[in-house]
Amino acid sequence: MEEQSRNVWIKQDDPKLVSSRHKDIFEDILEDRRHSSDVGWCLRTRDVPTYKNNKTRTIGQIKEHVLASDRVKYAVEQVCMESGLPTDEVWGQTKEILEEMSHNLKLGAIRGFAVFLVKVLKALFKRIYVNEEGIQKVRAMIKEYPILLTPSHRSYFDFLLMSFVFYHYDLPLPVIAAAMDFMGMKFFGWLLRNSGAFYIRRSFGDDQLYWAVFTEYVQTQICNSDHPLEFYVEGTRSRTAKSYCPKFGMLSASLEPYFKAHIPDIMVIPVSISYDKILEEKLYAYELLGVPKPKESTSALFKARNILSEDFGNVHIHFGDPLSIREYSVGKVDRSIHNLAPRYIASLSAQETDLLKSLAYDIVLLHLKHMVISPWSLTAAVMVQNKEGISMRQLVREVEWLKRHALNLGAYIDWPGNESSDTVVRSTLQLHKNIVAINKEDVIELISMDVPSHVSEDQLMQSAAQHLMLSIYRNQLMHIFVRVAMVSLTINACTQDTLPLDDLYNKYVFLEHLLNRDFIFHPEHTKLDFEHSLLTLTHNCGVVIKDDCILIKSSTNKYTTFFSQMFEPFLLGYWIMCRCLLSSHIDVHGKPKAKPPKVITKEAQMLSARLLREGAIKHLEVLSLDILSNGLHALHHMNAVSKEKRDGQAYMYPNAIVLTNVCEQLEKFLDVPQIPMTSILVESKTVVINAKL
Amino acid sequence: MAGKQRLSVIKQHIRANTNAPARTDEIQVSCSNCSSTDDGKVSFQSEAPTIPKRRQELLKWNGWGYKDSKFNLNKDGQVEFGGERYRLSGQTMPQLREWMTATVGISLDHKTPAQPELTAKDIPAPVKNEEFISELRKKAIPFTDDCQDRLFRAHGHTLHEVFVLREGIFKRIPDLVVWPNSHNDCVKIVNLACQHNVVLIPFGGGTTVSGAVECPEGETRMIVSLDTSQMNKILWVDEKNMIAKCEAGIIGQDLERRLAEKGFCTGHEPDSMEFSSLGGWVATRASGMKKNIYGNIEDLVVHIKFVTPKGVMEKSCQVPRISSGLDIHHFMMGSEGTLGVVTEVAIKVRPLPECKKYGSIVFPEFENGVACLREVAKQRCAPASIRLMDNQQFQFGSALKPESGSILTSFVDGIKKFYITKLKGFDPKKLSVATLLFEGTQQEVAAQEKRVYEIASKFGGLAAGADNGERGYMLTFVIAYLRDLGFEYYIVAESFETSVPWDRCLDLCNNVKDRLDRECKKRAIQFPPYITCRVTQTYDAGACVYFYFGFNYRGLSNPVQIYEDIENCAREEILANGGSISHHHGVGKLRKRYLKQTVGDIGLGTMRAIKNFIDPDNIFGNDNLMIGEPKL
Numbered sequence A: 001m002e003e004q005s006r007n008v009w010i011k012q013d014d015p016k017l018v019s020s021r022h023k024d025i026f027e028d029i030l031e032d033r034r035h036s037s038d039v040g041w042c043l044r045t046r047d048v049p050t051y052k053n054n055k056t057r058t059i060g061q062i063k064e065h066v067l068a069s070d071r072v073k074y075a076v077e078q079v080c081m082e083s084g085l086p087t088d089e090v091w092g093q094t095k096e097i098l099e100e101m102s103h104n105l106k107l108g109a110i111r112g113f114a115v116f117l118v119k120v121l122k123a124l125f126k127r128i129y130v131n132e133e134g135i136q137k138v139r140a141m142i143k144e145y146p147i148l149l150t151p152s153h154r155s156y157f158d159f160l161l162m163s164f165v166f167y168h169y170d171l172p173l174p175v176i177a178a179a180m181d182f183m184g185m186k187f188f189g190w191l192l193r194n195s196g197a198f199y200i201r202r203s204f205g206d207d208q209l210y211w212a213v214f215t216e217y218v219q220t221q222i223c224n225s226d227h228p229l230e231f232y233v234e235g236t237r238s239r240t241a242k243s244y245c246p247k248f249g250m251l252s253a254s255l256e257p258y259f260k261a262h263i264p265d266i267m268v269i270p271v272s273i274s275y276d277k278i279l280e281e282k283l284y285a286y287e288l289l290g291v292p293k294p295k296e297s298t299s300a301l302f303k304a305r306n307i308l309s310e311d312f313g314n315v316h317i318h319f320g321d322p323l324s325i326r327e328y329s330v331g332k333v334d335r336s337i338h339n340l341a342p343r344y345i346a347s348l349s350a351q352e353t354d355l356l357k358s359l360a361y362d363i364v365l366l367h368l369k370h371m372v373i374s375p376w377s378l379t380a381a382v383m384v385q386n387k388e389g390i391s392m393r394q395l396v397r398e399v400e401w402l403k404r405h406a407l408n409l410g411a412y413i414d415w416p417g418n419e420s421s422d423t424v425v426r427s428t429l430q431l432h433k434n435i436v437a438i439n440k441e442d443v444i445e446l447i448s449m450d451v452p453s454h455v456s457e458d459q460l461m462q463s464a465a466q467h468l469m470l471s472i473y474r475n476q477l478m479h480i481f482v483r484v485a486m487v488s489l490t491i492n493a494c495t496q497d498t499l500p501l502d503d504l505y506n507k508y509v510f511l512e513h514l515l516n517r518d519f520i521f522h523p524e525h526t527k528l529d530f531e532h533s534l535l536t537l538t539h540n541c542g543v544v545i546k547d548d549c550i551l552i553k554s555s556t557n558k559y560t561t562f563f564s565q566m567f568e569p570f571l572l573g574y575w576i577m578c579r580c581l582l583s584s585h586i587d588v589h590g591k592p593k594a595k596p597p598k599v600i601t602k603e604a605q606m607l608s609a610r611l612l613r614e615g616a617i618k619h620l621e622v623l624s625l626d627i628l629s630n631g632l633h634a635l636h637h638m639n640a641v642s643k644e645k646r647d648g649q650a651y652m653y654p655n656a657i658v659l660t661n662v663c664e665q666l667e668k669f670l671d672v673p674q675i676p677m678t679s680i681l682v683e684s685k686t687v688v689i690n691a692k693l
Numbered sequence B: 001m002a003g004k005q006r007l008s009v010i011k012q013h014i015r016a017n018t019n020a021p022a023r024t025d026e027i028q029v030s031c032s033n034c035s036s037t038d039d040g041k042v043s044f045q046s047e048a049p050t051i052p053k054r055r056q057e058l059l060k061w062n063g064w065g066y067k068d069s070k071f072n073l074n075k076d077g078q079v080e081f082g083g084e085r086y087r088l089s090g091q092t093m094p095q096l097r098e099w100m101t102a103t104v105g106i107s108l109d110h111k112t113p114a115q116p117e118l119t120a121k122d123i124p125a126p127v128k129n130e131e132f133i134s135e136l137r138k139k140a141i142p143f144t145d146d147c148q149d150r151l152f153r154a155h156g157h158t159l160h161e162v163f164v165l166r167e168g169i170f171k172r173i174p175d176l177v178v179w180p181n182s183h184n185d186c187v188k189i190v191n192l193a194c195q196h197n198v199v200l201i202p203f204g205g206g207t208t209v210s211g212a213v214e215c216p217e218g219e220t221r222m223i224v225s226l227d228t229s230q231m232n233k234i235l236w237v238d239e240k241n242m243i244a245k246c247e248a249g250i251i252g253q254d255l256e257r258r259l260a261e262k263g264f265c266t267g268h269e270p271d272s273m274e275f276s277s278l279g280g281w282v283a284t285r286a287s288g289m290k291k292n293i294y295g296n297i298e299d300l301v302v303h304i305k306f307v308t309p310k311g312v313m314e315k316s317c318q319v320p321r322i323s324s325g326l327d328i329h330h331f332m333m334g335s336e337g338t339l340g341v342v343t344e345v346a347i348k349v350r351p352l353p354e355c356k357k358y359g360s361i362v363f364p365e366f367e368n369g370v371a372c373l374r375e376v377a378k379q380r381c382a383p384a385s386i387r388l389m390d391n392q393q394f395q396f397g398s399a400l401k402p403e404s405g406s407i408l409t410s411f412v413d414g415i416k417k418f419y420i421t422k423l424k425g426f427d428p429k430k431l432s433v434a435t436l437l438f439e440g441t442q443q444e445v446a447a448q449e450k451r452v453y454e455i456a457s458k459f460g461g462l463a464a465g466a467d468n469g470e471r472g473y474m475l476t477f478v479i480a481y482l483r484d485l486g487f488e489y490y491i492v493a494e495s496f497e498t499s500v501p502w503d504r505c506l507d508l509c510n511n512v513k514d515r516l517d518r519e520c521k522k523r524a525i526q527f528p529p530y531i532t533c534r535v536t537q538t539y540d541a542g543a544c545v546y547f548y549f550g551f552n553y554r555g556l557s558n559p560v561q562i563y564e565d566i567e568n569c570a571r572e573e574i575l576a577n578g579g580s581i582s583h584h585h586g587v588g589k590l591r592k593r594y595l596k597q598t599v600g601d602i603g604l605g606t607m608r609a610i611k612n613f614i615d616p617d618n619i620f621g622n623d624n625l626m627i628g629e630p631k632l
């Protein structure tokens, strides 16, 4: 029916029939694999771009370089001198460290692995979307400068996907800094090593030798750009689908060659990987509650094979603009500071360390900026506030409302333009049918969500797990709202008619300190963030300012209430942590008893459980060790908790005066149950946010 | 060296004097125009300097070198080099045009000819201090206020200065040129200048590439260019101590030629030696190509006579070394005309070498070459000169190939012979060439050659013959002339140099090149820039690196500004890479902004304190170094 076309230049007349292989800036790279031979694809010749100053080296030559380097020689000498060990022995250790660390990237192994991987990916995902333009930029940059790939990290699949994407686009395969955890897995450990993973111990603090080998190993590969180097600034996989605060070690080690002027520049490429459905959702939920996760062994991964029959929706991979460390540091550092010592001896300057911290935050913030928010995240956010169930009509309305505001705040939402909201929400509910169900009255409920008043610990944890799975998806969009919420929380909690902006800002600063671990705030942008948020609220959300004061009555509305409520579980968790610390605080010889953070967190979780069971509070999320531990660290950061080392382990103890003050401030944002100072006996009282509506 | 050998060397140089007495215990040379006394002193008759007072009659007024020597496009559209002074003179270089088109996008249809010669009406009228002038006249010291003479002494040879000559006029030029004939004349001139508050700018050969002789634009006092060119006598050579006492205005070519007539040399050969002066070398801390044998200027100088506003500064003895507190020679060396004028210098001389031999080595890549030079320096067996060109410079050398049939064949031809036999596996797009100059006795040279080539082979280097080496050195002289051809076709180009520790040498080369390239892109320069470098000197602790950088500025309106901005970026990069403000060109006005970072506040303060003591009224007010704040 060719004549059916209204216009000759239109090939596909029915928009519904246009495939979604191309979508906005994204392109699906799985589509081709579904129509051609996987083996052929894996064996094809690849014409990859290389760095202009690269000298081809074998893996053996890289290792030889490391062992012959000034840095390692120097470290060996130092260690011999300090320990009195014979040189041979120290060299022996050095070689062991290097062997343990090194990758063994082999195209052969990769090709074999690729056949297997592509089949798995096709089985798991509908589509893998990549922004092509980002890839073009990477391709151009690879020739010019060494490349650092810094993807977000929310699943094991992150680095498999990264390598897959690079393989697909004929780009040089990255080598990946992996944590030691994998090395235990026999087959996978080997496979990953051969696919370019190299292993780094999680902590090697002041082990000079390890540090030297590690630094040299990483830096020589950067300088010669044998491969793009990939690592996670967040350090580990996020179990909460929120970004973790960045770590600086790997970033400084890999960018140091620029500061020491070994190379003209390094390009950092932030990559945001967004999953419609996270494979590890269940594992994470248990882990957050402290139920020990199954050890990462090969057999466990293989058992996960029944996972292959499940549908995990789409993945979106966004390659951000290459960020030049040279440009980033213009005017901020003086590299000539390193002129007076051999470059392998001196460490980075304070200026440089600060700059790197700032960069690390920027990378994570860039991840967040380019995350693709799925309709399910919006749905989950609404569901979290309607645990008793919500009608389909109401849900769709709320989701649409939230979507509009997320968009206004700069979120990228994966919302098909040609579908009705109802269809979109229903299909997303279908994808996550293990968490929610639609009952006969068209009411959406969490599966096995109800918490009977007196249940065993186990049952409480079971329903909490289900609830945490939901909250993980809500978490995917929390970063969008956190700043406006911090303003809203204060407005909502205000008991006067007007609130001076200065006070509002002070509260904002207080909340930023508290939420510092759970959300990513650039340390230098507090004021700016505050101003932007306030603007958003006044322009869009009915907040009224007059004479440098907020008019509370007109400003307390659906927006401010909803935003505040989103963050209620976090504040409640912190409050419980405060109370736990205060109530268990026993003076031993004039000093409160110090405990390891893990123990404190666990105690706080017990308090949460108790309050929940007694119905005093209702947010199951406060059972999350992650929130509690983040709270503890934020309190430490705020000087309300002190830290000391005992036997090389961290111990913490409350700083009663500051802590009481923080706790009191927190209580202004929440309605909290009363807990007597000395015991954890609780009067039953419900905690709700100071909602004015 | 044995007397006989020595004599044969001398014979080579002084053909007129074949019957000199040859005694094994004492060597003396006598000839018609010199007299030697029993105390070993050889004296010289005075001779007019090669460059006349009216410099513009022999030299280009708005470019480099002799008027008769320049690159031209002949009627066939091919590049040829004029005159008959150089080995390249009268030759056509058929590949050069092609090379220029390919590397910097020169197009013959787009010319940028220079403005016609300036005449009196174009040149600013002089500021006159009549009392000073009449006193000069009384003292019978020659001077002039001729506008062409003044203009010629208003500049050195930076891109900016030559561009001004081609396109405009300096805001400020000297108001008077004086030609002292002796140290005493200088004392008188400086005294008068102090009395009448007149600014003095010493002028030697005017080859400075740091803006050092340019007049400060804001200067309202009369500015006098103190041209030392007439102070060109070699006062005597003391054979016992092997020292020549010379007036500071003698230029390199005259000094070496005249010493050679008596069997000596100083061995100081900066690339500008045809025109630059002994006083200029001292004032800028110059460095010669053959420093590995003879030393840099600071190693060569034994005594300096220095006229300052406070009086004459000099040491009371002429000794090989001294511990007498701060070394006043080191105030004079590198003073760049800010403290006083160098009038006489006792400089070390050496017998002329018996044997002089060129050589070259091809390396698969620049990196191998750097490693080799480093090893040579470590073993302290560097020949008189050893220089390493990167691939781009090697390509350029090839493009200078004159039409066949001449003695000068190209690098490529020279290397091709090896290429066929040995160089398989060398990528002509990557290989790098070291040029060598050996000096000494036959045996010394043979031993040095053996050792250097052995080291080279450890780094993948292959000896590639003497011709290639010789051509490499010729290239250095020619490149200064080539810039003037570029000027005619929208090309601006310049060289700059630095010194750097060995461990950072290669990285610095790569990073600076990358930076230059990047800054060009940023400024929307449409054609690929020409960026190349070479390692020109080796030391125990590091090397000297030279960069050439040029680009085609078609489509851009302010090429000099753009060039300078980019060079400043490159200098920043150099400093960040552990390199220095300058190895030998000096600071002048061009690099003032980096002086503080280099020597620190106290260092700068100390320099200023010395200046304030010696010259409180800023008579030597050329605005170089630490004087005033740098113009950014």
Ligand SMILES: Cc1cc2nc3c(=O)[nH]c(=O)nc-3n(C[C@H](O)[C@H](O)[C@H](O)COP(=O)(O)OP(=O)(O)OC[C@H]3O[C@@H](n4cnc5c(N)ncnc54)[C@H](O)[C@@H]3O)c2cc1C
Pocket: B156, B157, B201, B202, B203, B204, B205, B206, B207, B208, B209, B212, B213, B228, B248, B249, B269, B270, B271, B272, B275, B276, B277, B278, B279, B280, B281, B282, B283, B284, B285, B286, B287, B288, B289, B336, B337, B338, B340, B341, B342, B343, B480, B584, B585, B586, B622, B624
């Ligand atoms: C093509 C080319 C190649 C070069 N190659 C080299 C090289 O290989 N090595 C090197 O070191 N430099 C080199 N230079 C730079 C330049 O030749 C040196 O700086 C040289 O020492 C300057 O000497 P001049 O006599 O020309 O001094 P001028 O240019 O006349 O003056 C330079 C500075 O010294 C001062 N000055 C000059 N004479 C006296 C004096 N008698 N007393 C006190 N102050 C004085 C002037 O006031 C001025 O500040 C090169 C320059 C060019 C253009």
